Amino acid sequence: MPPLLLASASPRRRELLAAAGIAFEVVNVSVAELDEASAPHLSPTQLAEANARLKARAAAQAGRWVLGADTVVALNGRLFGKPATLDDAREFLRALGGATHEVVTGCALIGPDGAETIFHETTRVTFRALHAETIDLYLAEVPVLDKAGAYGLQEKGELIVEQVEGSRANVIGLPIERLLPLLRERGLA
Numbered sequence: 001m002p003p004l005l006l007a008s009a010s011p012r013r014r015e016l017l018a019a020a021g022i023a024f025e026v027v028n029v030s031v032a033e034l035d036e037a038s039a040p041h042l043s044p045t046q047l048a049e050a051n052a053r054l055k056a057r058a059a060a061q062a063g064r065w066v067l068g069a070d071t072v073v074a075l076n077g078r079l080f081g082k083p084a085t086l087d088d089a090r091e092f093l094r095a096l097g098g099a100t101h102e103v104v105t106g107c108a109l110i111g112p113d114g115a116e117t118i119f120h121e122t123t124r125v126t127f128r129a130l131h132a133e134t135i136d137l138y139l140a141e142v143p144v145l146d147k148a149g150a151y152g153l154q155e156k157g158e159l160i161v162e163q164v165e166g167s168r169a170n171v172i173g174l175p176i177e178r179l180l181p182l183l184r185e186r187g188l189a
Contacts, residue, residue: 048106097130
């Protein structure tokens with residue numbers, strides 16, 4: 001069986017799949033993802049699942065399994081995507097500081113026959129109260145412009161994160177604990 005196609009440019013998703021022993025090939029897809037401005041009627045889970053589906057469908061190839069994923073950070077109805085600038089990142093971290101937010105990763109697994117399995121995982125993350133100095137230190141040490149919510153749990157997370165309730169892998173970018181059983185059922189793991 002050919003390896004799984006991963007429709008994601010995320011190095012963190014690649015690392016998680018590789019660590020789980022999954023054979024895969026990366027397919028870089030150019031997809032105009034939905035965002036809260038273009039889809040205000042969607043909940044964070046619906047948005048993450050819709051974007052994952054868009055990515056997987058864009059990479060779909062006959063006779064191949066494909067996985068698309070998308071992560072959304074949400075706090076009190078506000079969605080935090082990838083910051084465009086360091087000023088945006090600073091504002092994101094200020095808003096998330098001292099609060100508990102949700103990290104939702106949507107996954108879309110499309111089979112060789114076109115059948116789709118769509119699911120999501122939600123993890124609650126509580127940030128420490130963040131002072132300007134801590135935010136500046138974090139931003140100086142961690143590249144955040146490619147990360148939803150402007151942070152990476154796996155990179156200096158101890159500076160900003162107080163508690164994680166649920167899957168840590170989900171916060172990093174892929175709910176591997178939920179995904180592995182599905183891949184095993186389909187002979188991909």
